[in-house]
Amino acid sequence: MKRNIKKAVVLGSGIMGSRIACHFANIGLEVLLLDLSPKELSDQEKAKGLSLDSPQVKNRVVNDSLQAAIKSKPSPLYHKDRAALIQTGNFDDDLHKIADYDWVIEAIVENLEIKKSLFEKVEQHRKPGTLITSNTSGIPINLMLEGRSEDFQKHFCGTHFFNPPRYLRLFEVIPTKKTDPEVVDFFLNYGDLYLGKETVLCKDTPAFIANRVGIYGIMSGMHTVEKMGLTVNEVDKLTGPVIGRPKSATFRTMDVVGLDTAVKVAAGLYEGLPKDESRETFKLPKIVKELYDKKWWGDKTKQGYYKKLVNEGKKEILELNLQTFEYESKSKVKLDVLEKTKNEEDLKKRLQLAISDQGKEGDFYRATFFDLFRYCTFRIPEIADELYRIDQAVAAGFGWELGPFETWDAMGVKECVEQMKAMDLAPAAWVDEMLAAGHETFYTYENGQKKYYDIASKAYKVVPGTEGFIYLDAFKENNVVWSNDGATIYDIGDGVLNVEFHTKMNSIGGEVIEGINTAISMAEKEYRGVVIGNEGQNFSAGANLAMLFMYAVDQEFDEIDLMIRQFQQTMTRARFSAVPVVAATSGLALGGGCELSLHCDAIQAHAETYIGLVEVGVGVIPGGGGTKELTMRAADQYMPNDPELNILQEYFMNIATAKVATSAVEARDMDILRGSDRITLNRARLLADAKKRVLELADAGYTMPTQRQDIKVHGRSSMAMFEAGITGMKYGAYISDHDAKIARKLAFVMSGGDLTSPTLVSEDYLLDLEREAFLSLCGEPKTLELIQSVLFKGKPLRN
Incomplete structure (x- = not known):
């Protein structure tokens, strides 16, 4: 049966329901969000003389x-x-309106009887064949079927989002024995292609997959912290980005999510899993129970493992002393393993350093990782028949870069098993059988495809649903055609090259510049096109500030000039190559990363692309063609006899305020993404979609663009407009003297210089103005202060 979802109903407007409705709207669905009517009037409603039957009251x-x-x-x-x-x-x-909708998802209070009562009402209005699902995380899906019709049961299952639904990639699909297989297949496909999620088929077991394993990992970690006497801040430093986890790490995550929520899930698992061999781990250690009893549940109660104080306008974050349960100033953390790993960009290498550390940090890592690995091995086939489902669910649900089995692979399966057994944490027997058969990893790559170890057949199989994905790991053994310390070029098939950056935050320095130029030169000789993209958290955080700062401090302006010229030439090369070049953006694409994207033939952007020209924040203007590019794009949108120059002013403000798009959709609104650029919802599909775009451009008879000579600039007339705004901002104390100086330099470039009348200029003309402005600002002491603050303190400075 062919299905189309055009309209969806969300039942329940709480934190989850309202945000699910928003994500449905993100992908273009018409959404009806319903909830209870109030039983009492508010004081404001009473003052207005309203009644409980008033429409605004009923929908309050x-x-x-x-x-x-x-x-x-x-x-x-x-x-x-x-x-x-x-x-x-x-x-x-309004419940009767669901008859016109394609999907009804319930997200009300976690109470079985209330849910069943609502479903009874829903069934009175729902038309046969309509999909009906529950977002529950703690109630068995099959229990909700009692009293429901056969058609309802066939089209009903669990569809569990993680909060916040826009940002966390997991979408668990939990069928019952009566769910039509066609419905299950539909949701697995829909979640992947349209919701942009890591869509995981789960069994109807307590907490499904992600929460079962994730909460176990948290509780196991808490017991270990208590035994080892580690501090809150130490644990959060050890369990954050250094091991591929979110910055919120452990305790900050508990504060954000709410300790009461985590405790409720843990208690439910303890109660619902009498046969779990590790059931006792779900019991609360003192460092959890003490806070729960005090109702220090985190952000919702204004204190948890951290507490924010404001004294005389200054904010201070206190951390809880886990021995005394008193709040203290955050402890300074200096741990050897963090020093060893701070300059290592490769997560897998960081994990190897972490697990092999011989200090207390290594002891902590071995205790927590090994226990989690062991637990996961015993969950197959209980919660999932295949190990990859556990990795997909936990990584996507909790924001980990690697799932448990992928992490184990990175650390070395055989080596870890030997240590696990020595620590009385032996895994399930199937792991020994796998190793004995000569299979030493849970995953392998073959012919560009990712394969997992299938326990039932004792062989490797392609991870279902990923046949069209591109994994750069799959090309590392045989398809690397060129590399240096900052970039690698892969042949990803069908005549397409992929340039991957692997500098810190994928910053663009000399080695990355060399990689881009080399890829384009190789493609012009032997290939059909180039993708610039990676599988990391960010596309690129911009140019290499450290090198710029070094030259600027030493007043090596010739070196800065050469560096900017090379950067501009590389951006121009991306634009004027003989083959199509496509940027596959995701995460941060800032400054130079944005400029590179602007110059490619096309952008294939992940929906969560945060892109913008932010150079003003470090005291300069975009010098790699970004200023030129937006000036040109503004000129292409001028209307005849438009004295206001609204478009140019808008683009000027975007650069002057270092505005960053908070999504690819917003980037399109800012004209950073053009109408021809495309958006990918599922991050895992991004490189494959970018490659497809390269081939489309090549197949369409790609012709190298020519340099523009017809960019209309307005000289003194637009300079006067900009000056009025800058002066007003200055007198209003919204900007500093140095901010005004930067803005004037930007205005000069975007006006085309000191021209007496509107004039048509070339791209090279604007690039020269851009470079001169950039160079002059690099000689300003306050610009050096700004760069130094970002480089060494990690935050911008207002000066």
């Missing part, structure tokens, strides 16, 4: 919830305009 709960979601940060919407796709209503008056 749902409207307030939706507005709270829309205003929350980070935003649940790709763009504020998407909110218009969401209509609100209440269960009393």
